[in-house]
Amino acid sequence: MRQNPQRRAALLDAAIEVLAREGSRGLTLRAVDAEAGVPTGTASNYFANRAQLLVQILHRTRERLVPDPADLTGPLDTKVLLGQLVDRMRRERSVHIAMLELRLEGTRRPELQAELAGFQSAELEANVAWHLESGLPGDRQGVALLYLAMLGLIVDDLTAPATLTGHPVEGLIETMVERLLPQGSAD
Numbered sequence: 337m338r339q340n341p342q343r344r345a346a347l348l349d350a351a352i353e354v355l356a357r358e359g360s361r362g363l364t365l366r367a368v369d370a371e372a373g374v375p376t377g378t379a380s381n382y383f384a385n386r387a388q389l390l391v392q393i394l395h396r397t398r399e400r401l402v403p404d405p406a407d408l409t410g411p412l413d414t415k416v417l418l419g420q421l422v423d424r425m426r427r428e429r430s431v432h433i434a435m436l437e438l439r440l441e442g443t444r445r446p447e448l449q450a451e452l453a454g455f456q457s458a459e460l461e462a463n464v465a466w467h468l469e470s471g472l473p474g475d476r477q478g479v480a481l482l483y484l485a486m487l488g489l490i491v492d493d494l495t496a497p498a499t500l501t502g503h504p505v506e507g508l509i510e511t512m513v514e515r516l517l518p519q520g521s522a523d
Contacts, residue, residue: 347372347379348396351389356430360441365389391451394438398459400431414472414517418486418509425490432494474517482516 350372355363365379365386372378383389407420425432442449464479474482489508492499500508 343374343378344382344392345396345399347374347382348392349400351379351393352396352400352434353430355393355437356433360437363389363437387445387447390438390441390445390448393434394451394455397431397435397438398455400428412470412472414467414474414482414513415510418482418513419506421486422490422493422505422509425494429494432490436491436494472517473519478516478518482512485512485516 347368351363351368354367354371358367363386365383366376368379368389369376379389383392401424403417403420403424407417438448438452442452460480460483463483464476467474467479468476486509489500489505489512493505
């Protein structure tokens with residue numbers, strides 16, 4: 337397998353775009369080559385098979401969605417952080433759509449489901465730990481509930497934004513934070 341990190345990242349970014357646009361059935365190594373604008377067969381030099389590609393896409397989505405460290409300095413405010421999350425989701429729409437496709441594909445592929453479960457559990461635990469260590473309000477259960485509520489908001493915003501007509505996202509975030517992470521609560 338080839339090890340050029342920049343080429344691998346470019347192929348994974350192309351795969352994310354294909355997955356978001358065409359769905360899981362459209363994701364082939366040949367389609368990735370075409371999207372990346374590289375010679376046919378290039379992706380197969382980097383990924384042994386489609387299953388390996390799917391797992392590596394999962395990890396590449398994480399790399400692309402990490403918040404800017406500048407957004408995590410100074411006094412932290414949960415509402416502001418969640419607003420930044422929604423902005424990042426909208427800027428990186430294809431990455432989030434690809435993640436939804438991976439979740440669906442995981443329902444059909446037990447090996448991917450196991451990888452997804454481990455990945456998402458670790459992400460959730462890291463987010464909860466970071467939230468609590470940062471001194472933001474709330475407890476473990478409240479932060480987990482906020483994660484689940486934000487996931488629903490993000491899915492609707494990505495897939496059927498008209499669902500949220502009459503429910504401004506900023507107001508929903510404010511209400512979620514106030515109700516799920518009341519000031520002064522502790523673990």
